[in-house]
Amino acid sequence: MILIGIDPHKSSHTAVAVDPGGHQVAQRRFVVNAGTVGQLMRWCQQWPERRFAIEGARGLGRTLAQQLAAAGENVVDVPSTLSARARLLGTGGAARTDAADATHVAQVVLFRHDRRPVEPEDQTTILRLLTERHDDLVHDRTRVLNRLHAVPRDLLPGGAPTGLSADKAAALMKGIRPVTATDACRRDIARDPLADLRRLNRQVKDKEAEMRDALAATCTTLTTLPGLGTVLAAKVMGHVGDISHFPTEHHFASYTGSAPLDASSGNNVRHRLNTGGNRALNSVLHTIAVCQIRDGGRGQDYYLRKIAEGKTPAEARRALKRRLSNVVYRLMKRDQRNHLSGAARHTEALSSHSRSGLSPCGRPWTDQRKAFGCVHGGGV
Structure with missing residues (x-):
């Protein structure tokens, strides 16, 4: 069984083939483009019994790991913390190269048989993507609400009350009677975050509906x-x-x-x-x-x-x-x-x-x- 360790980067992937004794057999650097997986598979055909070890299969190596798993290859994920420990135990000084990092990734799988295999993405991946987008929208809405609290502070005595919503903010701005041109400018500026708040509210509701449908499918x-x-x-x-x-x-x-x-x-x-x-x-x-x-x-x-x-x-x-x-x-x-x-x-x-x-x-x-x-x- 040949272990192929891969050190993924944004623009290139470095692959190193390691034998069962942990010694390097071959190495190659692949430029990331539409034909990267095909080039990698053609290079690996010389080892019928092979296994892939990818550092950060949920990060920079996600696309490559999913493509290999969809092709029926045996792929395991190696966290960067484990490869860093293997690098510390290795010899050759503290110099880091992509080939050395890929070798250490393969050596982790060689001596750690409990690594989690990479599986094709399924419904749980969709749920995670939806929840991450939902969290981003909620954070943006909180930031806009804080802005809406800050702008009327100079226009209303005591500022806006707590528990501010889009409807409450619109009702407050309707009651504002600017005295100076500066106050009129402040009121006009406050309309922009109010429009953003209404838009974010709609997007949050849409994402919750999508999550509800995706969750029902499970x-x-x-x-x-x-x-x-x-x-x-x-x-x-x-x-x-x-x-x-x-x-x-x-x-x-x-x-x-x-x-x-x-x-x-x-x-x-x-x-x-x-x-x-x-x-x-x-x-x-x-x-x-x-x-x-x-x-x-x-x-x-x-x-x-x-x-x-x-x-x-x-x-x-x-x-x-x-x-x-x-x-x-x-x-x-x-x-x-x-x-x-x-x-x-x-x-x-x-x-x-x-x-x-x-x-x-x-x-x-x-x-x-x-x-x-x-x-x-x-x-x-």
């Missing part, structure tokens, strides 16, 4: 958890992807940053706050915990029980986040099992009907094809 039950709405459920599925990558709920909690880190030493057993992990998922768990504590129910009961045990509010909230991480993991595992069992039943039904000469509707295949005009070259 048949997930995450939204049944109190405090977990459409936007948060789409963010969870977009960042997690395939839940089978996490063997246990403890691995999932470590990935979300909700599990404390063991900092024991000798007889001193203690834990510290985990500030790593996926911070987007950690933020989702925090929002769910805050909503459940506020709205009541089993989450609030668990929180109050921890408070009664002597925990501080922050510690009790972190304990609830850890429990919610387990619940989210179990829901996603259950959805995956239901999806797999449903697909298996559908395949078995098609197979049994094919053996009996009947369509899934219970009619002969010939009659079924006639009903849709598919016999003798006909079609719909």
